[in-house]
Amino acid sequence: MRQAGRHFLQIPGPSAVPDRILQAIGQQTIDHRGPDFAAVGKKALEGMKSIFKTDQNVFIFPSSGTGGWEAALVNTLSPGDKVLMFETGHFAALWSKTARKIGFEPELLEGDWRGGAEPDRIEARLRADTRHEIKAVCVVHNETSTGSVSPIAEVRKAIDAAGHPCLLMVDSISGLASIDFRFDDWGVDVCVSGSQKGLMLPPGLSFNAVSAKALEHAKTTTMPRSYWDWHDMVGPNATGYFPYTPGTNLLYGLNEAIDMLHEEGLDNVFARHARHGAATRAAVQAWGLETLCARQGQESGVLTAVMLPDGHSADAFRATTLKHYDISLGNGLSKVADKVFRIGHLGDFNDLMLMATLSGVEMGLAKTGIPHQSGGAQAAMEYLKTPH
Numbered sequence: 001m002r003q004a005g006r007h008f009l010q011i012p013g014p015s016a017v018p019d020r021i022l023q024a025i026g027q028q029t030i031d032h033r034g035p036d037f038a039a040v041g042k043k044a045l046e047g048m049k050s051i052f053k054t055d056q057n058v059f060i061f062p063s064s065g066t067g068g069w070e071a072a073l074v075n076t077l078s079p080g081d082k083v084l085m086f087e088t089g090h091f092a093a094l095w096s097k098t099a100r101k102i103g104f105e106p107e108l109l110e111g112d113w114r115g116g117a118e119p120d121r122i123e124a125r126l127r128a129d130t131r132h133e134i135k136a137v138c139v140v141h142n143e144t145s146t147g148s149v150s151p152i153a154e155v156r157k158a159i160d161a162a163g164h165p166c167l168l169m170v171d172s173i174s175g176l177a178s179i180d181f182r183f184d185d186w187g188v189d190v191c192v193s194g195s196q197k198g199l200m201l202p203p204g205l206s207f208n209a210v211s212a213k214a215l216e217h218a219k220t221t222t223m224p225r226s227y228w229d230w231h232d233m234v235g236p237n238a239t240g241y242f243p244y245t246p247g248t249n250l251l252y253g254l255n256e257a258i259d260m261l262h263e264e265g266l267d268n269v270f271a272r273h274a275r276h277g278a279a280t281r282a283a284v285q286a287w288g289l290e291t292l293c294a295r296q297g298q299e300s301g302v303l304t305a306v307m308l309p310d311g312h313s314a315d316a317f318r319a320t321t322l323k324h325y326d327i328s329l330g331n332g333l334s335k336v337a338d339k340v341f342r343i344g345h346l347g348d349f350n351d352l353m354l355m356a357t358l359s360g361v362e363m364g365l366a367k368t369g370i371p372h373q374s375g376g377a378q379a380a381m382e383y384l385k386t387p388h
Contacts, residue, residue: 017253087108324367
């Protein structure tokens with residue numbers, strides 16, 4: 001039976017695509033080798049530098065974020081190289097599995113999934129690596145499975161304090177264009193991102209922002225690569241082109257997204273996401289529930305992962321909210337499967353949309369009989385009514 005009204009896609013990505021971007025994507029495809037394409041490609045490549053906050057290379061691949069992970073690894077490492085990773089959640093662990101599958105030796109520092117990466121533990125491990133066998137440290141900026149943010153600038157300081165020459169590689173697939181990220185200022189060597197989160201596009205584009213150090217390093221690594229090779233990108237990118245067929249229509253949408261982000265102002269975008277994250281946490285607290293992220297100051301503005309009381313199924317709750325209120329919420333992944341649900345509050349999103357989302361969650365809690373206190377949506381509204 002048809003349900004009236006709009007569907008609320010409140011998973012932590014893909015995020016809903018604004019009409020402006022849909023219209024841009026809907027333009028007629030042009031010759032990606034022809035003269036008119038150069039302006040499209042140049043705008044996308046230069047525009048993404050402004051989003052990463054870098055003057056260095058940004059490479060765009062027609063792929064999911066997982067492809068961006070692989071590109072980062074195969075360009076900077078040789079077979080058997082050791083990489084140090086921090087288990088902030090499901091996606092950090094998955095990046096580690098990807099590294100192992102393609103021939104590297106990842107070491108995963110165990111985490112409790114309740115916060116971001118711990119710079120002091122990274123520093124201690126690097127200090128112990130006196131032979132400098134670890135070639136890269138890989139950290140997830142915004143852990144989409146938990147709603148926790150890692151202090152990337154502090155991780156860089158930890159690497160420098162240890163006097164270690166390893167590269168710093170960061171996954172900001174769900175963080176970029178939603179929460180502050182500063183590639184150059186924070187001393188990142190490679191950052192991976194994707195089109196379907198804060199950039200407000202459908203899935204299909206991945207990005208590697210690459211430091212001069214990492215690009216030079218890639219000249220001497222011996223991992224076989226073709227599709228992902230940065231050096232094949234450099235020449236064509238200089239004139240706005242790509243070494244193979246790009247995602248032309250997604251690039252149209254990307255250029256529109258970059259315009260939209262700058263029209264609002266990146267600092268305003270970050271403040272909006274932070275505000276919505278805080279309002280959502282106010283609702284969770286009023287319901288008497290607990291967020292998965294437990295470290296103050298590391299809570300994400302992109303999403304909030306909510307823990308349910310023992311004995312209650314998060315997946316059954318999500319099914320109820322979808323059936324009765326036409327709202328999609330994120331599921332718990334691996335270690336927290338069926339124990340948490342995730343509220344996405346990212347992308348082209350405003351106060352009224354957040355209030356509708358939280359009202360749907362609160363009605364769903366009541367409908368499924370999950371123990372809670374009423375008034376969470378009201379608490380969020382009171383937060384939003386107060387200037388911050």
